[in-house]
Amino acid sequence: MRERLQDVLARRAELEALLADPAVHADQARYVRLAREHAAGEQLAAVARALIAAEDDLEAARELVAVDEDAAVVAEVAALEARREELTRRVRLLLVPRDPDDDRDVILEVRPGAGGDEAGLFAGELLAMYLAYAARRGWSVRELARTPQAVGGIKEAIVEVSGPDAFATLKHESGVHRVQRVPATESQGRIHTSTASVAVLPVAEEVDVAIDPSDLRIDVFRSSGPGGQSVNTTDSAVRVTHLPSGVVVTCQDEKSQHQNKDRALRILRARLLEAARAEAAGARADARRVQIGTGDRSEKVRTYNLPQSRITDHRIGLSLHDPERVLGGDLDPLVDPLRDAELEARLALAGTDPTAPGGAPGGS
Secondary structure, eight states, X not given: OHXXXXXHHHHHHHHHHHHTOHHHHHSHHHHHHHHHHHHHTHHHHHHHHHHHHHHHXXXXXXXXXXXXXXXXXXXXXXXXXXXXXXXXXXXXXXXXXXXXXXXXXXXXXEEEOSXXXXXXXXXXXXXXXXXXXXXXXTOEEEEEEEEEOTTSXXXXXXXXXXXXXXXXXXXXXXXXXXXXXXXXXXXXXXXXXXXXXXXXXXXXXXXXXXXOGGGEEEEEEOOOSOOSTXXXXXXXXXXXXXXXTTEEEEEOSSSSHHHHHHHHHXXXXXXXXXXXXXXXXXXXXXXXXXHHOOOOTTOOSEEEETTTTEEEETTTTEEESOHHHHHTTOOHHHHHHHHHHHHHHHHHHHOSOTTSTXXXXXXX
């Protein structure tokens, strides 16, 4: 184990030297790749240092116990052994190869599903929840597209979230979210069930997805939604169709055609990258369709039961009793267990001890 950890720390030192090299800065693609590797290995390096320190402290404490079995020293040995065990578990999980997209920024799409206007209101609340959570994390958010519905809420919203660990943190939000509550318009006090779909896509840069301009059909038209001066009076809205895949993206929120085209292409790249990754993995035929689902009430990843003050994530069987707090932006009590479950699943799939010689590599 110790030799493997020393290799991890040596690679981190090597990355820091490379990132300070002007020659690496001149090769933008290489610099981005190395910077991502460096950022992805930050947590592993910190835990590795902590484990090495705990092992050194434990060895010193055991030497003291061999000389004098003082109760305080014996208790310290027990505490250090527990700490070493926990740090070893964390290292084993962190050494499992992580999702290559985990350190990317995110394109988050939210749409209503089943439930009519109430579904649109719920979709708007989910969007507000993610925006509040992003603010808590210190992430930046850029709105790419939003279509409001007449009674409040949204018909669609697409935002870009940028910050450390954005995709690793938010990717488990993908799927159908279900709310059970009594709508404000319900005169009989009956509980209604509505759904909204969430898709979380890793942001793709131009170096990740090469798009041939001849594969695009770009249509411009007059924006139809509410907007500021000139938004609805010029042909500023843009619809981009990727002919080989059939993917269509429409943006009309900005005043200029150029800005709307730029936003549409960012969304298109993210969708094409996700589709390419899914095809390469062979695990999902259509990743984005699986993420969004049909919006049917029976197809859900999480239920927000407001009359019973309960929120349940069905994938890990976790129930919490403060849905209003979660909807207010405190997502960590759900996000952290989901990330832990993913790490445990990756460790099980690895099939071998990644800390043993020949085990799964980490940070590369």
